[in-house]
Amino acid sequence: MAGPPPKPWPTGLVERPEPLVRRVLAPNPSPYTYTGTQTYIVGEGEAVAVIDPGPDDQAHIDAIVEAVGAAKIAAIMCTHTHRDHSPAARPLAERTGAPIVGCAPLVLDDSGPRADASFDRDYAPDRVMEDGEAMTGPGWTLRAVHTPGHTSNHLCFALEESGALFTGDHVMGWSTSVVVPPDGDMGAYMKSLERLYERGDRVYYPAHGAPVEKPRQLVRGMIGHRRQRENQILRLLGETRQSAADMVPRMYKGLDPRLTGAAEMSVTAHLLDLERRGLVGRSGDLWQTL
Incomplete structure (x- = not known):
């Protein structure tokens, strides 16, 4: 922002x-x-x-x-x-x-x-x-x-x-x-x-x-930026199971702390979309690639 x-x-x-x-x-x-x-x-x-x-x-x-x-x-x-x-x-x-x-x-x-x-x-x-x-x-x-x-x-x-x-x-x-x-x-x-x-x-x-x-x-x-975020999430989940909160510090370098909650919700929105498309799954708060 x-x-x-x-x-x-x-x-x-x-x-x-x-x-x-x-x-x-x-x-x-x-x-x-x-x-x-x-x-x-x-x-x-x-x-x-x-x-x-x-x-x-x-x-x-x-x-x-x-x-x-x-x-x-x-x-x-x-x-x-x-x-x-x-x-x-x-x-x-x-x-x-x-x-x-x-x-x-x-x-x-x-x-x-x-x-x-x-x-x-x-x-x-x-x-x-x-x-x-x-x-x-x-x-x-x-x-x-x-x-x-x-x-x-x-x-x-x-x-x-x-x-x-x-x-x-x-x-x-x-x-x-x-x-x-x-x-x-x-x-x-x-x-x-x-x-x-x-x-x-x-x-x-x-x-x-x-x-x-x-x-x-x-x-x-903007479309390209969202696709990059999506690919970033898939790469991170390819390393290990993680929560949305776990991914925020690695995805948003130098983020204003007041915007951490917004960033986590954005990551969650991407995860839910990827889940609907059959690319990721979850167990509790932890997500993983399928």
Whole structure:
């Protein structure tokens, strides 16, 4: 994971990466959220969409409303229901009357290391978007792209007028996505990466970090990186039976101690995928090649 840029960060300020897109940074930086969650406002004129409203933070909600101005919010759209993405949807909807649309709700427990990423149990969409379904407004079209893996309900949203893709946590330029079982699934994540690689999107706007200007190049590198991790696990298990925790120090040199839990869950996600493919087996916490 890359370190954040020097402060000051543009928390609460409106930035415009392209004519149809504005973004507002939430005040929730962490080792897992980089400088914070970026909420995107899509569209101009009388109606806009808000993507990933972020945490239930009054200052951030105020900043979103101020950025929208006199326009109507046609939809509050959530890529997934981790607590740094969707909790502001409900208070923003109550304040503006806008419907909540996008990903399906989840009520699973999150056994991962991210205190900021347990699931939002209060998320209740007015409409769940299916893969390929579109939300439209004056001069903009956002089409849902089903990308499970980081979470089983993860969606990206493609802005058809400009070729931009809002990628939530599925693809980020500053870090690989954390895949935390049982809901996070490495096999599904890899298939979703391959799906994005086959697309022709011009730019990615992730929920954390800078825009991705060369998306296919980055996705190709991410797929290669995950395959390298997989091969590394198989080599280590070829030496002796090991637990996921045993492998982390050898696989992640110089790792920030705050990220050890995330690394262990990533290794576990790889192991579960390899197990489904019949390449490894386990006895208790110890894994071995087959």
